[in-house]
Amino acid sequence: MARATAGYEEHGEEDSPGALPQPPRDEIDLGRVLAALADPMRRTVVATLATAPEGFEQHCSAFGLPVSKQTRTHHFRVLRESGLVSMTDRGNRVLTSLRRRDMEARFPGLLALVVADAAQDRQQDRSED
Amino acid sequence: MARATAGYEEHGEEDSPGALPQPPRDEIDLGRVLAALADPMRRTVVATLATAPEGFEQHCSAFGLPVSKQTRTHHFRVLRESGLVSMTDRGNRVLTSLRRRDMEARFPGLLALVVADAAQDRQQDRSED
DNA sequence: AGCGAGGTACGACTGCGCTCGTACCTTATG
DNA sequence: CATAAGGTACGAGCGCAGTCGTACCTCGCT
Numbered sequence: 383m384a385r386a387t388a389g390y391e392e393h394g395e396e397d398s399p400g401a402l403p404q405p406p407r408d409e410i411d412l413g414r415v416l417a418a419l420a421d422p423m424r425r426t427v428v429a430t431l432a433t434a435p436e437g438f439e440q441h442c443s444a445f446g447l448p449v450s451k452q453t454r455t456h457h458f459r460v461l462r463e464s465g466l467v468s469m470t471d472r473g474n475r476v477l478t479s480l481r482r483r484d485m486e487a488r489f490p491g492l493l494a495l496v497v498a499d500a501a502q503d504r505q506q507d508r509s510e511d
Numbered sequence: 512m513a514r515a516t517a518g519y520e521e522h523g524e525e526d527s528p529g530a531l532p533q534p535p536r537d538e539i540d541l542g543r544v545l546a547a548l549a550d551p552m553r554r555t556v557v558a559t560l561a562t563a564p565e566g567f568e569q570h571c572s573a574f575g576l577p578v579s580k581q582t583r584t585h586h587f588r589v590l591r592e593s594g595l596v597s598m599t600d601r602g603n604r605v606l607t608s609l610r611r612r613d614m615e616a617r618f619p620g621l622l623a624l625v626v627a628d629a630a631q632d633r634q635q636d637r638s639e640d
Numbered sequence: 641a642g643c644g645a646g647g648t649a650c651g652a653c654t655g656c657g658c659t660c661g662t663a664c665c666t667t668a669t670g
Numbered sequence: 671c672a673t674a675a676g677g678t679a680c681g682a683g684c685g686c687a688g689t690c691g692t693a694c695c696t697c698g699c700t
Contacts, residue, residue: 412624416545416548419545420549421658422542425541442677443675449659449660450660450661452660452678453660454677471677471678472666472667473677475667475676476677489624490620491623495620495621546687571647572646572647578690580646580647581649584647585688585689600647600648601697602646602647602696603695604697
């Protein structure tokens with residue numbers, strides 16, 4: 383079970399069954415979001431989700447992060463508690479989706495910056511071959 | 512003297528005398544910038560500079576940060592090494608200015624987000640009186 | 641020259657973030 | 671039912687970031 387270690391209150395209201403706790407739109411804190419995006423690994427995850435079509439969901443393990451699964455869990459928790467992503471517990475697998483509308487409403491253009499930067503990084507890697 | 516503790520190389524080319532080392536525009540790293548902006552105190556500084564008119568410069572001590580001057584020095588160093596601000600050593604005082612054009616060129620809209628968030632915070636504080 | 645204010649350098653402490661090992665749970669598959 | 675895979679909880683190590691104390695420098699003012 384995910385306990386309320388975050389700063390926001392535990393809301394009994396959970397839209398869908400298995401939805402893991404996350405801050406409501408108005409309580410999303412810029413500091414938390416920026417801290418979450420400061421990590422390259424988490425930025426990769428966000429860029430991947432943001433590049434994918436609307437409503438895209440993916441397993442946490444499908445991002446190919448070069449860390450152990452415990453560390454992966456940690457990163458996804460940070461992303462969720464910051465408000466960047468929404469996660470659904472399906473028992474043995476967890477689906478992650480970008481909170482695109484919430485982020486666009488609170489910090490318009492921020493996701494685009496992350497996407498653009500990730501794209502530029504990929505281009506640099508290609509030219510270094 | 513400020514030594515090159517940053518990741519970027521020490522460029523002999525310094526535009527104006529007393530200009531403290533800072534990364535050139537193309538080497539400004541998003542992770543560093545986001546990490547710098549993740550701190551509320553540094554975000555306040557950036558928001559203040561971004562709200563002020565173009566080319567505005569201010570002493571580090573004039574921001575009213577509730578910390579010691581050593582800590583203040585630390586925060587401004589982080590801001591400078593991230594590429595957010597430009598600093599000029601005038602002997603006994605240091606002038607800080609926002610690298611507005613560079614930031615707008617690399618991460619368009621980011622400063623606006625910081626400004627908007629700071630404005631919203633101020634409004635909340637006012638309604639809490 | 642002396643003093644105070646602004647700033648930095650260096651060192652130290654403290655807390656937090658990233659990492660993983662171990663243990664355990666849940667589900668799908670054989 | 672046994673096993674493997676995805677995930678989490680808990681704890682530990684480690685490094686870095688934020689904070690300050692002490693010391694020192696530079697300039698403006700008296």
